[in-house]
Amino acid sequence: MIKHTEHPDLEKKYNAIGTPFLYLDKQKFLSNLAQMRSHMSKLGTPLRPHFKTVKSLDALPYLIDSIEDPITVSTLEEAEQLASYGCKDILYAVGISKEKLLRVELLLKRGMSIVVLLDSMEQVDFVNAYCQERGCVISCLIEIDCDGHRGGVSADSEALIAMAKSLGKGLGNFKGVMLHAGESYHCKSREALNQSASNEVATAQLAAKRLESVGIYCEIVSVGSTPTACSYTNTSGITEVRAGVYSLFDLVMHRLGVCTLNDIAISVVSSVIGHNKSRGQIFVDAGWMALSLDKGHDEQCYGVVLQPNGQESQILKVVQVNQEHGILEAASGSEIDFECFPIGSRVHIVPNHACSTSAMHSKYYVFDLVEGQIEQWQRVSGW
């Protein structure tokens, strides 16, 4: 339970919010943003923040400096809301389907520069056909697979060249390549993570070079994931880096070593509703509806409660969830001090994965412990 001791008024407001709710520590959030900006600035590569994590227009002024700045989205709903806000430069980073092209065209007509993603000749063909039929130009990135974790073509494939050429001939406009090192989330060591980051960059460089060798220029060479973004040492030839989770951070990022526990800016505030002393369990009113079912890298944990001293060795783990119930147990080898968690008291559950836990909530309760203020930031939802 966080005590807002410096600000009694804030503590009162905090206690008046019904549990469970999503708590965002604004100063941590701002610090995470500043840290990534500083890192990117040293690398000399622009950041294209991924909106899919925070997914709130209220947070946008902190994520980007100006509405001209580039941003990444995971849904057209996000793109449309950002367009209404005035944003100009969007990358829609999920493979395009034919039925979504009309909405892309409407965004273009609103003056937004939106780039779509594809990795198959079928997609190239229907984008070209759509542009031909409608008399519009849709800019495309080709997804390159760097580690076998999602879609994408090989950087050394003939398909890459053929697709880029075909886009050039049609009205689909080839803009460059995009990579996402999905493997980075599963790295078990700092070395593996550095290797994943280098591999992502090297694969991007290879793809761009091969295209260049046949006279096709990549205006965009886009790489990224929070773990690799935190790990690049050289981004030569890369035009932009995408990352989303870095703004909030979570237990998965902590276990990868790219943030400290103290950097994690969000938690789910929950009330203790029961004790089972014989089984060593505490029941809280946050189940999967508030936490999500994301177990991150720990198959027995839906989030953790840090003890007041913040030591991980004394954490409680959410070991089981129902829709609106969570069950906490002490981390192995330790016992729960039930007096620290009386029925009716509150706990802050730190999530495994910021994106999936935040997605269970319609808004953030944003606490600024320096300014002593509280805000509500609404989240964008749907597709």
Add this chain to the structure above:
Amino acid sequence: MIKHTEHPDLEKKYNAIGTPFLYLDKQKFLSNLAQMRSHMSKLGTPLRPHFKTVKSLDALPYLIDSIEDPITVSTLEEAEQLASYGCKDILYAVGISKEKLLRVELLLKRGMSIVVLLDSMEQVDFVNAYCQERGCVISCLIEIDCDGHRGGVSADSEALIAMAKSLGKGLGNFKGVMLHAGESYHCKSREALNQSASNEVATAQLAAKRLESVGIYCEIVSVGSTPTACSYTNTSGITEVRAGVYSLFDLVMHRLGVCTLNDIAISVVSSVIGHNKSRGQIFVDAGWMALSLDKGHDEQCYGVVLQPNGQESQILKVVQVNQEHGILEAASGSEIDFECFPIGSRVHIVPNHACSTSAMHSKYYVFDLVEGQIEQWQRVSGW
């Protein structure tokens, strides 16, 4: 892909809805409701449907016959929305916390009969104290643990008697007992399920009998879960049965043997956005944001796509999900016929767990294949 062949207009509307979206087959939904009603009617025990699964006021007229009918909720937000609709008889089936009592009192003042749940003397004490201070009467059920899966006191415990007595002395009003056979979701055989159902009923009967022996009458003896509700053969002494998933059904219920695949009324409609023929994978635009991360009883599956013939032996499984991507592979031993799933085509992903998959969506697209009509049913969200 469902073909609405009888209704070309419906097919057109279906194709105009952007993927991913939540599809509800209204006739299957109605049939599931009718089946449970008939079963309960034979048992002679009233049903108190759990609103937490469908969670839509638009669906309510089908779930209950009249606003006087009993209903179960998992959040106070549900209760408040049901109160606005005019419902009169609510059981809030999650352990009460002190901070929620004001909202309960406000519901009582609106003329609703709302019953709360508790399982500790601490909760009895703060409910009594609240009622004393505010001059109100809050009706309570005591949760009985029948299989060690969640909260609750033992049916044979002294705590049960002490809590019921203490509620009787204070202004907290003792109404009866409530049980939920959490174990039933994990049963591996029909026998185990029948055993779980009998145990739930027998434990409830024991609790009520023990209370009666000390002169405390249980007006409500509430049991339920969809698996046990489908399995009761005798509900003597039981005043009501709670169930939620039965209205939609899902793969977990199918694997438990309480529904057929054809009974499952919901699916997530998704577009094929890529093929990886060498890995035998299909990429779709439904990730965990549309499907949830619920793996049900299958650690390698976030939902299945039934082949047009509906045979489970030819299903595709969603073996991996990112935020907005899903990866399908053929069930073991078979190969994907990629020509059946061209890029741009649609698949219906049947969920492991109706509650958690539906919770990822703000609304249902409800298709009535008999009437040839489509509706949108909004879901209640938040707490």
